[in-house]
Each structure stands twice: as C-alpha cells, then as structure tokens.
Amino acid sequence: MPQARRKTPFSGKAKKQQLQSKKQNKTLLMSTSSGTTSYDVVSVNYQPTRGRGGRDTNRYALKFYRETEEELKIKKEEALKELIPVPEKDLEVNPVDYFPADVSFPKRPPWDFNMTPAQLDAQEQRYFKNYIDSLQASEHWKKMSYFELNLETWRQLWRVLEMCDILLLIVDVRYAGMMFPPSLYSYIQAQKKDMILVLNKIDLVPSSVVAGWKQYLTTAYPALRVLYFTSCPAYNLRGVTSDKAGQSNEDFCETILEKADTSFYTHERYKSGVLSIGCVGQPNVGKSSLLNALMGRCVVSVSKTPGHTKHFQTIYLTPQVRLCDCPGLVFPSTVPRPIQILMGSYPIAQLREPYTTIRYLSERLDMPKLLRIEHPEGDDTWSPRDICDGWAKKKGYLTAKAARLDTYRAANSLLRMALDGRICLWLRPPGFAEHRDKYESCEEIKYIRWVQALTSDQEEQKSDVLTSESDDDRHSDDSDADDDSTDDSETAAIANKFAALAGDD
Structure with a gap:
C-alpha cells in the first residue's frame, strides 16, 4: 500500500493569518436594498504551500469578486449569438470615460x-x-469591473508612493487609455512629485498609434512625461547576454532587498542623496521586464501570471538611484471585463467563461480570416462559439472522453495568443481616425521606429494584426496536434525589436 502523506506542520501563527484572511473576506459583503448578499471573493494564483520560514505566500494574492451563476448562464447563452462587427471609430477610448471623477483608488x-x-x-x-x-x-x-480587493496589496502601493521621488507608471500601449488612472496622476501632483508614463510593448502597434497616445496624454495631463519601451526576453539595452527570465541569479539576493513591512515612512526628497523611483502598473504590463532591461540582467523574475510579483522590492540601479517595484494591481474602474482579460489583469487559466472576451475580440478583428479557419457547420454567420470550434477543429483540440471539439481549450488558446500579441488588438486615442495623417507624418515617428527597431519598409509590411501560429503550441502539451505545417510560410514575420541597437556594436 502507498504510504500516507506526511502531515505538514501548521503553526499557531499560520492559523492566525488564515483567520485574518477569512475575516477580511467577510468584510467584503455587498449590501443591497433586498438585504445582505454575500459575493464570493476569489483569490487569484493561490499557492497551496507556504513560503520559506513559514511566510504566508498568499498574503498578497490578487482578490476579485467572482461572477454569480446567473451571470455566467447569461454570458454562455450570449456566446451562441451572431457577431456584430464594430466600426473602427469605436476603438477610440478616453481614460476619463472609464475612470469616473468620483471613483478613486484607496x-x-x-x-x-x-x-x-x-x-x-x-x-x-x-x-x-x-x-x-x-x-x-x-x-x-x-x-x-475587476479591481483589487486585497488590502495588503494596496498597502504595498501606499509604501511605494510614500518612498518615491518620481513615480514610474508602466502601461501596455495597446490599452493605454484603460490603464492610466487620472486619480493617480492627481494624487502625485498633490504630493508635489513627478510622474513618468512608460508606454510599453510599442513593437506591437503602428508607430502612429504610439505617437497619438503620447500627443493625447501630454495634452490632457501637462505635467506628465511619456517614454517608450519595448521588451525582449533574449536581449536588453546593456548587452546581448542576459539571464533567461524566471531563472535564478547568483547576485539576486545581493541586489534586491525584499521589504514586506508597511511601517511608517516620512518622505524626504532625495534622502541621503538617493533618488527613489517607484514603479507601478497593472499585472502583465511588463514592469519586471523593464527593470531587468535597466539593470542589464535578470534581477526580477518574469511571469505571465498576474500577481507574480508579491510585494514591493527595492533595487539599486546605481548607488544614487533606487527603484521600488510595486506588485501589479488593478485600479477601480469601469473598464469592460473582456479588455481586462485581454490586457492580462485576470489569469486566463482561471476564467469560468471566456466566450464574452472572444466576442469582444472577434467583433473588432476579422478572426476567421486572421486564423484561416472554416465554419464548423458550413454557415455564413459566426458566433463566439463558432470561432472557438473552428480553431479547435484546425488545431485538433478534442475532449478526452467523447472526442468532441474542445471549445474551452480553443478559447483559452486564442486569449493567450491575444495576450502575447500574436493576435493583436489595440485601442486608439480619441480623434485618432480624424488626425491619422498628422500622426503618421510627425517628427516623433522617427524616434518611435528607432525604439521599435523597425525600418520604414518593415513598418509598411507590418499588417494590422501580428500573429504567429507557428509558436501557438508554446502553451500546449501536445505539439503534434497541429498538422497544418503549410501555414508557417504565410504567417507574419516579427522583426528583431533591437536589431538597430545590435548593429551599433
């Protein structure tokens, strides 16, 4: 007989932390006119094991409200309805529309x-x-929409905002307008501190869109400084040799001082001659990749799982400059949940209903043409379920028992491709369609293309949607599910983002 599993020691301190977590969840009850209704709070990327020294690894786990069964039922029924294409003008977004003036962060x-x-x-x-x-x-x-319900995570933000002299806000340029909370800008202005906005992943969108977002944001928020960045795991600005993201580094413990406390801190500008830069952003915007590029080596592990960075970390770039990396957190907003899924705020693997997000994506991109799929039933009209079934049929995704098309797995595959930028949807700043010609011919375009490492000819060849089916199976265990090897020659080629920099050596 197999031996019984050895019991894991459970200390009194661990029990106390567990009770405190339950108590915090109980405080998040929603009061309605019909009485008190309890809404489940789901802990994202929950870790069943404890950390070193008995440390609670789930202290900073992301927490969101869970959808009710009734909401899920309605969404699943909507997945069977026909797709209605959205005009390009509706892809223009204004941050003010999704961050109401009377809704701020704690x-x-x-x-x-x-x-x-x-x-x-x-x-x-x-x-x-x-x-x-x-x-x-x-x-x-x-x-x-989803927003952070874990007080411990907000405490990390408070700590970073207290310590920093300059706040570095990193956003994904594809969804810049839905990642920039104006209330944070107003707070930093009230504290008489400076704020820099980093538009990350600019290699995934046309240069004109990047220029448009900078023009709009600097006009609407005059004190804001905007920078560009594009990350590449195998290359960085300090040299061609770098540690693979996620691997351990011998100098990691010597470089980073982990601080999980929320003790008092009285801000003193440039204290002891050291400039403190706070790094803030939503999950999956690339904060860790940016820090690794600045350091020239892997000092912060990188993961596509939201909430991978548990607590803020202090990293000394030079003896006079330190970076304070805050865990990724989701600010309160009315940003549609499908967009939150696409920009990586919520783990795709834990989605209970992915088809609403597939609808949002398919109504803004021609998915059948992009994926080169046929309708599973030979019909002319498409629904989100049809898109997923068509992709499952092409990739050979079948259920284990009944060998039916694995629609849910296909939906997850498409969402991961969208998150990685292989299916690329980007939102435009207000008035972009009207002023497109101005953005395409502005002087800023040259610098943006240099950062993107794209020549003019490469940008012309760059299609509106960047996709690469050849590496779709990076998230799949069965690599021989795809028998359509002829598609590799038709997929768009993505240029080395740092080819121009590499040529300077």
Whole structure:
C-alpha cells in the first residue's frame, strides 16, 4: 500500500493569518436594498504551500469578486449569438470615460508615530471596508469591473508612493487609455512629485498609434512625461547576454532587498542623496521586464501570471538611484471585463467563461480570416462559439472522453495568443481616425521606429494584426496536434525589436 502523506506542520501563527484572511473576506459583503448578499471573493494564483520560514505566500494574492451563476448562464447563452462587427471609430477610448471623477483608488488614512501596529492595522481595515462600501453605494457600482480587493496589496502601493521621488507608471500601449488612472496622476501632483508614463510593448502597434497616445496624454495631463519601451526576453539595452527570465541569479539576493513591512515612512526628497523611483502598473504590463532591461540582467523574475510579483522590492540601479517595484494591481474602474482579460489583469487559466472576451475580440478583428479557419457547420454567420470550434477543429483540440471539439481549450488558446500579441488588438486615442495623417507624418515617428527597431519598409509590411501560429503550441502539451505545417510560410514575420541597437556594436 502507498504510504500516507506526511502531515505538514501548521503553526499557531499560520492559523492566525488564515483567520485574518477569512475575516477580511467577510468584510467584503455587498449590501443591497433586498438585504445582505454575500459575493464570493476569489483569490487569484493561490499557492497551496507556504513560503520559506513559514511566510504566508498568499498574503498578497490578487482578490476579485467572482461572477454569480446567473451571470455566467447569461454570458454562455450570449456566446451562441451572431457577431456584430464594430466600426473602427469605436476603438477610440478616453481614460476619463472609464475612470469616473468620483471613483478613486484607496489612499492611506492619516497616521502618526504614536499609534501602535495594532491600532494602525485596525484603522486601515476599517478605512478599506468603508471605501468598499462607498463604491457599492455609488452609481458606478453596476459597471465596475475587476479591481483589487486585497488590502495588503494596496498597502504595498501606499509604501511605494510614500518612498518615491518620481513615480514610474508602466502601461501596455495597446490599452493605454484603460490603464492610466487620472486619480493617480492627481494624487502625485498633490504630493508635489513627478510622474513618468512608460508606454510599453510599442513593437506591437503602428508607430502612429504610439505617437497619438503620447500627443493625447501630454495634452490632457501637462505635467506628465511619456517614454517608450519595448521588451525582449533574449536581449536588453546593456548587452546581448542576459539571464533567461524566471531563472535564478547568483547576485539576486545581493541586489534586491525584499521589504514586506508597511511601517511608517516620512518622505524626504532625495534622502541621503538617493533618488527613489517607484514603479507601478497593472499585472502583465511588463514592469519586471523593464527593470531587468535597466539593470542589464535578470534581477526580477518574469511571469505571465498576474500577481507574480508579491510585494514591493527595492533595487539599486546605481548607488544614487533606487527603484521600488510595486506588485501589479488593478485600479477601480469601469473598464469592460473582456479588455481586462485581454490586457492580462485576470489569469486566463482561471476564467469560468471566456466566450464574452472572444466576442469582444472577434467583433473588432476579422478572426476567421486572421486564423484561416472554416465554419464548423458550413454557415455564413459566426458566433463566439463558432470561432472557438473552428480553431479547435484546425488545431485538433478534442475532449478526452467523447472526442468532441474542445471549445474551452480553443478559447483559452486564442486569449493567450491575444495576450502575447500574436493576435493583436489595440485601442486608439480619441480623434485618432480624424488626425491619422498628422500622426503618421510627425517628427516623433522617427524616434518611435528607432525604439521599435523597425525600418520604414518593415513598418509598411507590418499588417494590422501580428500573429504567429507557428509558436501557438508554446502553451500546449501536445505539439503534434497541429498538422497544418503549410501555414508557417504565410504567417507574419516579427522583426528583431533591437536589431538597430545590435548593429551599433
């Protein structure tokens, strides 16, 4: 007989932390006119094991409200309805439309050095509960999307905002307007600090779109400074040799000082002659890749799983410059949930209903033409389920028992391709269609193309959608499911993003 599994020691401290986590979840109850309805809070990327030294590895796990069974039922029925293409004008987004003026992010309540840690914790717990209650009472509550419900994660943001002299906000340029919270800009202005916006992943969109976003954001927010960046795991600005993202590094412990405390900190500008730069952004925007490129080697592990960075880390770029990396968190907003899925705020593997996001994607891109798939039933009209079935048929995704088309797996595959940029949807700034010619001929285009490492001819060859089916099976265990090897010659070639820089050596 197999031996029984050895019991894992469970200390009193661990039990206390578990009870505190349950208590926090119980405070997130939604009060309605019909009574008190409990909404499940799901912990994203939950780790069943404990960290070294008995540390609670789930202390900073992302937490969101879970959809009700009724909502899931409605969404699954919608997946069978016909797709209605969206005009290009509707792809223009304005941050103000998704971050209402009366919806801000939670800020650290007033404190003083006479308060004990227990008093501080109780005050912050009470403040956060009142903050959630105020959101639930607002007119925007029904439109609210996923946002961070873990107080511990917000405490990390408070710590970074207190320490930094300059705030570095990193966004994915494809969804820049839905990742830029104006309330954070206003807060930094009130603190008399500087703010830099980094438009990341600019290799995935046309140069004119990048120029359009910079023009719009710098006009709407005059004190904002905008920079460009594109990350590549096998190359960085400091040289061609780099550690593979996610691998351990011998100098990792010597370079990074992990700090999980939320103790008091009185800000002093350029304290001890050191410039502190806080790095903030939503999950999966590429903060860790940016830090690794700045350091010239892997100092922060990279993962596509949201919430991979658990707590803020202090990294010394030079003896006089330090970077404070905050965990990725989702700010309260009315950004549509499908967009949050596409930009990586919520783990695709934990989606209970992916077809709404497939609809959002398919109504803005010609997916049948892009994927070169045939309708599974030979019809002329497409639905989100038809798109998934067509992709499952082409890739050979079948269920284990009944050998039916594995629609859910196909949907996950398409969403991962969209997250990676192999199926590329980007949103435009307001007025982009009207001023397209101006953006395509502005002086900024030359510099953007240099950062993208694209020549003019390469950009002309670059299609509106970048996709590469040849490496789609990176997320699949069965590599021989794809028998359509002739498609590799038809897929778009993606240029080396740092070819121009490499040529300077």
